[in-house]
Amino acid sequence: MLVESNRAAVARALRRGLASFAAPEPMTLREWAERHFYLSAESSYVEQRWEAWPFQRAILACVGSDDVHEVDVIKSARVGYTKILLAAVGYFAEHKRRNQALWQPTDSARDEFVKTELEPMLRDVTAMHPIFPTRLARHKDNxxxxxxxxGSVLHLRGGRSGDNYRRLSIGVAYLDEFSSFDSNIDGEGDPGQLAAKRLEGATFPKMVVGSTPKLKETCLMDKRAAGADARYDYHISCPHCDEHHALTWGGKDEPHGFKWVDGDPESVKHLCPHCGCLITQSEYLEASESGFWYGSDGTTIDRDGVFRNAAGEVIPAHRRVAFHVWTAYSPMVSWAKLVREFQEAYAKAKLGDDEPLKTFWNTTLGQAWEGEVEKIEADELKRRAEIEAYRLPGLAENLVPMGCTLLLAGCDTQGNRVEVGVWGFGRGGEMWTVDHQIFHGNPAEDEVWSNVAAYLFERRFQHEGGQQMSIYATAIDSGGHHSNAVYDFARRNKTRRVFAVRGRPFGEKAIKDGAGQVDIDWRGKRIKKGVILWHVGTNLAKDLLHSRLAIETPGPGYVHLSEDMSDEWFRQFSGEARVSRKTATGVRTLWTALRKRVEALDCAVYALWVAEHLSLSRKTDAWWDAMAEKLDALPPPRDEEADPPPRSAKRPATPAKTAPAAPAARAVSAVKPARRRVAASSYLRGRR
Known part of the structure; x- marks a missing residue:
């Protein structure tokens, strides 16, 4: 009896020891989910075993396929996407044993997801218990x-900090509610790109990105899905004509989509775009069982994830696919309910409140909202600039025009460069583009700042009146990773009117939005309250610039643009739009970047702040007249708050002792190399 007991113990020990060498039975994600996945009470209407809906099956197949590397899902609410995400986490942990990371937009969203979705799944899906013994314990592994x-690990991160994308080696990455992420994480780039970096080196890299879309112009999910090999919609065969089509919302005068009679939601049916027959929801549910996903390139994906071309031939899977699915496909939501939601939202929109209609568009239709957006069009500005460019006969470079009497600079600091935009200002707020330079190098190194100093303090611009103009004052952005380098440069050059600034993206009260003294930690030394940090009301400054760009007649407030600026400069200058965004204090309209690089616009904003700081709008005509007479006789005052007094004695420009001049060879122009960037205006033709 004892010998038999020992044999049983040895057999159990051998089975445990050899278990790690066993190969699991091959299984797709859909098969795994339908065998193991469970709907937990905390996050489901009904607690029960899970069965995939028809339109979910191909998404599951693509998420679980090693041949498809990226899956983008543009979705509405109530389509079961979160369940697909949880099933994938369980599948890749239990069946594939792959390291994973899941990002939510914020740390708080991550915490809520873990508590209400992930932990109930790990508790209720019994297949996870053998691989996660600490699921019910307080433990460093849980x-x-x-x-x-x-055999694997799941990292859970918030998406706002660049640190949360570092030091991870994973095979599967998930980004949930992607449209709610910041478009640029700590100045390091798009969150999707940062997450993709963590997959480099994986044998079978997998990225799953899903979200309800938001605003059309700024929606991260829409932008990302545009890069897919094909975008897919779920198609059913019409029971009347057998032609296939997707479910669409349509419109009152559209020959497809949802239609109802006399405002009665219960009468709603779907109009087939091919035969014009109306389909009931019950007919749709029957037809959906044999439906398929139809791509923008004519390819299809069936319920098992098999790709076919237009001729029906099996083809290799696309590496990157995008799915769009909305609430009407869900068998859990009645079409009549959708119509009632729309009617309520539309009624409020007619009274001036379009927020419910926007919510319906995003969370029910799964589409980006195309409301009114204020933006500057790059092509329109460039066309105007081509008309406004001006050159004196026989001269090789443009001149600063007669109306411009003061040069102000705005500097934007990036991780590998400092960009300087020089703007000319005249009476009445008239502005001219003058120059834009890029100084490449690490802003933590002295060489970069030596080159910047040589340009700001020694560069001379030829004025139409014959004088040599210098840059009068400069604002430098101190945001990002090189704040202390900017603080130190501003401290050493405060007599040259160099100001350290930082944008205040919302809640500002003025363009010049206050200031405070900050400590400087630089080169191992700490200087308490070493420099004044000025805050810039960036939204208000962009509002001012936008309003001035709407002025069509040269004169007070007009913004003159040079045709010598590059196409990239114009794209950056017009790279933001004013859109409605939800903040901690409610819905606000904020200027939001439409592209990664907008340095040209930022430099203009900082130059506008300098103009506000110097109170140029309150200067008298006598002051402007005196400035025009003595453009090159303006030594910098010792007090940065002092007005620039007209003087008759000329003062030679010398570089700051603490910032010696350096060769300007490292300065790379952002304009066409054929000629200089100093702009003048056709407005001057009427004054000559």
Whole structure:
């Protein structure tokens, strides 16, 4: 009896020891989910085993396929996307044993997801229990930040900080509610790109990105899906004509989509775009069982994830696919309910409140809202600039025009460069583009700042009146990773009117939005209250610039643009739009970047702040007349708050002792190399 007991113990030990060498039975994600996945009470209407809906099956197949590397899902609410995400986490942990990371837009969203979705799944899906023994315990392997399984690990991160994308080696990456992420994480780039970096080196890299879309112009999810090999919609065969089509919302005068009679939601049916027959929801549900995903390139994906071309021939899977699915496909939501939601939202929109209609568009239709957006069109500005460019006969470079009497600079600091935009200002707020230079190099190094100093303090611009103009004052952005380098440069050059500034993206009260003294930690030394940090009301400054760009007649407030500026400069200058965004204090309209690089616009904003700081709008005609007479006789005052007094004695420009001049060879122009960037205006033709 004892010998038999020992044999049983040895057999159990051998099975446990050899288990790690066993190859699991091949299984797709859909098969795994339908065998193991469970709908938990905390996050489901009904607690029960899960069965995939028809339109979910191909999404599951693509997420689980090693041949498809990226899956983008543009979705509405109530389509079961979160369940697909949870099933994928369980599948890749239990069946594939792959390291994973899941990002939510914020740390708080991450915590909520873990508590209400992930942990109930790990508790209720019994297949996860053998690989996650610490699921019910307080343990370092079971936290809000990490779930360590046997053979793999799941990292859980918020998406706002660049640090949350570092030091991860994973095979599967998920980004949930992607449209709610910041478009540029700590100045390091798009969150999708940062997450993709963590997959480099994986044998079978997998990225799953899903979100309800938001505003058309700024929606990260829409932009990302545009890069897919094909975009797919779920098609059913019409029971009347057998032609296939997707479910669409349509419109009152559209020959397809949802239609109802006399405002009665219960009468709603879907109009087939091919035969014009009306389909009931019950007919749709029957037809959906044999539906398929139809791509923008004519390819299809069936319920098992098999790709076919237009001729029906099996083809290799696309590496990157995008799906669009909305609430009408869900068998859990009646079409009549959708119509009632729309009617209520539309009624409020007619009274001036379009927020419910925008919510319906995003969360029910799964489409980006195309409301009114204020923006500057690059092509329109460039066309105007071509008309406004001006050159004196026989001269090789443009001149600063007669109306421009003061040169102000705005500097934007990036991780590998400092960009300087020089703007000319005249009476009445008239502005001219003058120059834009890029100084490449690490802003933590002295050489970069030596080149910047040589340009700001020694560069001379030829004025139409014959004088040599210098840059009068400069504002430098101190945001990003090189704040202390900017603080130190501003401190050493405060007598040259160099100001350290930082944008205040919302809640500002003025363009010049206050200031405070800050400490400087630089080169191992700490200087308490070493420099004044000025805050810039960036939204208000962009509002001012936008309003001035709407002025069509040269004169007070007009913004003159040079045709010598490059196409990239114009794209950057017009790279933001004013859109409605939800903030901690409610819905606000804020200027939001439409592209990664907008340095040209930022430099203009900082130059506008300098103009506000110098109170140029309140200067008298006598002051402007005196400035025009003595353009090159303006030594910098010792007090940065002092007005620039007209003087008759000329003062030679010398570089700051603490910032010696350096060769300007490292300065790379952002304009066409054929000629200089100093702009003048056709407005001067009427004055000559």
């Amino acid at each position: 936290t809000l930040l990490v779930k360590k399984f046997r």
